[in-house]
Amino acid sequence: MKKYKGELMNSIRLIVTDLDFTLLNEHFELSESTKEILSRILESGVEFVPCSSRPLSEIPQWLRQQKKIHWIVTANGGLIVDNQTGETLVSNTLPASKAKALLTLAEPMNPHWSCLIEGHLHSHLAILDDRKALKIAGSYLENILKNRIWESGKDFLDTLPDAQIAKIHFITSRDFPEKKQALIDLLSQEKGISLTSSHPSNLEILHPLANKGDAVRWVMQQLNCTPEEAVACGDNANDLPMLQAVYHSVAVANATDEVLAMARHHALSHREDGAAKMMEQLLGQA
Structure with a gap:
């Protein structure tokens, strides 16, 4: 097993990373090379935490099976889950009544929503009806067909009055960015929520306290870890709070200009296992 200088000097103790378009390849999978690197990192004793907008049910099974991964951050920081017990340790969510009001407000503009419960x-069937226009195909389509609960409309929330919604996720068309901006303009007037995005074609509504930065700070507190001892990797706007929370901020080559501008380190793209290779490089140089 490869030894890292960081293991001996204890200079890097925590690595957190986004998944889609960062750690996962163009097929939304962990490559074999990335798995090998992550296995070495876990064996070295460095804490590794996936930090994604995905729900727990859509976190790659390989990650969930790793006994040395103790925490998984989902819903853009809205939920932190114990990977071994499944217990939710941190929860910042919206009530069902608030979620339904937001869906009602936005429905004339965009019916392509999902609610994380x-x-x-739970996703609106309009997403499947309009999948060609939304350019949903291939492995992504296969994944959502397998993992989503499909709803005919927002009224399903009336049957779950006590449900807590970790996020509302709107899909928009990449061909019409002005429609996404109009949705942002509409929803930004609402109180008691925050808006973020993990991809040019989506918009996510969260509890005001739900963000990857606060989630990473919670993990660092559990480990008594300083920002200088932590690495974070990302590609999009929702990753900025996480990257700002650590010293070793990493942007993959396919990241947005904003992320590239603020990151301390630049890695190869997600198609080239850039995040995993940079993790290994930083541990070797520590």
Whole structure:
């Protein structure tokens, strides 16, 4: 097993990373090379935490099976889950009544929504009806067909009055960015929520306290870890709070200009296992 200088000097103790378009490849999978690197990192004793907008049910199974991964951050920081017990340790969510009001407000503009409830995304069937226009195909389509709960409309929330919604996720068309901006303009007037995005074609509504930065700070507190001892990797706007929370901020080559501008380190793209290779490089140089 490869030894890292960081293991001996204890200079890097925590690595957190986004998944889609960062750690996962263009097929939304962990490559074999990335798995090998992550296995070495876990064996070295460095804490590794996936930090994703995905629900727990859509976190790659390989990660969930790793006994040395103690925490998984989902819903853009809205939920922190114990990977061994499944217990939710941190929860910042919206009530069902608030979620339905937001869906009602936005429905004339965009019916392509999902609500994250208890680790599963409940998605409007309009997403499947309009999948060609939304450019949903291939492995992504296969994944959502397998993992989502499909709803005919927002009224399903009336049957779950006590449900806590970790996020609302709107899909928009990449061909019409002005429609996404109009949705942002509409929803930004609402109180008691925050808006973020993990991809040019989506918009996510969260509890005001739900963000990857606060989630990473919670993990660092559990480990008594300083920002200088932590690495974070990301590609999009929702990753900025996480990257700002640590010293070793990493942007993959396919990241947005904003992320590239603020990151301390630049890695190869997600198609080239850039995040995993940079993790290994930083541990070797520590």
